[in-house]
Amino acid sequence: xxxxxxxxxxxxxxxxxxxxxxxxxxxxxxxxxxxxxxxxxxxxxxxxxxxxxxxxxxxxxxxxxxxxxxxxxxxxxxxxxxxxxxxxxxxxxxxxxxxxxxxxxxxxxxxxxxxxxxxxxxxxxxxxxxxxxxxxxxxxxxxxxxxxxxxxxxxxxxxxxxxxxxxxxxxxxxxxxxxxxxxxxxxxx
Numbered sequence: 001x002x003x004x005x006x007x008x009x010x011x012x013x014x015x016x017x018x019x020x021x022x023x024x025x026x027x028x029x030x031x032x033x034x035x036x037x038x039x040x041x042x043x044x045x046x047x048x049x050x051x052x053x054x055x056x057x058x059x060x061x062x063x064x065x066x067x068x069x070x071x072x073x074x075x076x077x078x079x080x081x082x083x084x085x086x087x088x089x090x091x092x093x094x095x096x097x098x099x100x101x102x103x104x105x106x107x108x109x110x111x112x113x114x115x116x117x118x119x120x121x122x123x124x125x126x127x128x129x130x131x132x133x134x135x136x137x138x139x140x141x142x143x144x145x146x147x148x149x150x151x152x153x154x155x156x157x158x159x160x161x162x163x164x165x166x167x168x169x170x171x172x173x174x175x176x177x178x179x180x181x182x183x184x185x186x187x188x189x
Contacts, residue, residue: 002097002131004085004138007065011086012058014096018123019049025124045074069104078108083142087135089126098122100135102143106152114180116152117143132165140169144187151187154180 005011045064051057065084067073073081081104089095100120106112118139122132136153143151153171155162157179167173171183 001090002134002138003088003090004100004135005088007062007084007086009055009059009062010094011088011096012055014094015058015086016049016052018096018098019052021124022121023049027121027124045076078110080105080108080111085135085139087122087126087131096123097126097131098135100132100139102139102146102148104146104148112152114154114178114182116154116182117148118151118153127161132162133168136165136169140185140187149187151185153183153185155183157181 047057047061047064052061064074065086068075069081069083071081075081082101083104084099084101086096087098087100089097098121100118103111103115103117103119106115106117108115111117118136120132120135140151153166155166157176163181163183166181166183166185170185172185174182174184176182
């Protein structure tokens with residue numbers, strides 16, 4: 001079972017290795033691993049792979065990720081509060097294998113259409129081990145505790161692996177919109 005860990009500086013080296021794997025695989029868009037925020041610049045809050053070599057800058061990323069669940073935390077306009085977990089390999093302490101985020105609401109039009117409540121990613125070398133399915137399965141009851149009765153989870157139309165993850169966790173396909181499959185997961189079930 002993958003471990004949901006609070007973002008922490010102990011993952012520094014492994015996080016950077018994962019960022020390099022994502023970059024080598026051509027996955028520059030991954031949320032929070034390579035360049036954050038992923039679209040455009042946001043004054044006062046910008047992280048890059050190169051900048052995160054600096055332990056102080058990495059600490060700033062960790063602080064941002066852990067503080068993001070608080071309404072007053074720094075975030076781009078329209079972005080919602082969220083809880084972030086880093087996925088830790090259960091067989092290798094401090095090995096970052098990916099991340100999963102629970103957005104607390106999806107009132108922003110982009111989140112309500114294609115973003116959804118949950119975003120996740122697993123580094124290429126750790127895929128096909130069930131980490132994404134296990135992480136999503138663990139997040140569903142955490143969403144229920146936050147009062148979220150139904151989770152919207154989306155994936156790209158051509159991402160069959162992610163579609164299988166969502167379906168294995170109870171996701172029911174609503175349809176397709178703007179290049180995404182839209183699934184709903186009942187958190188009470």
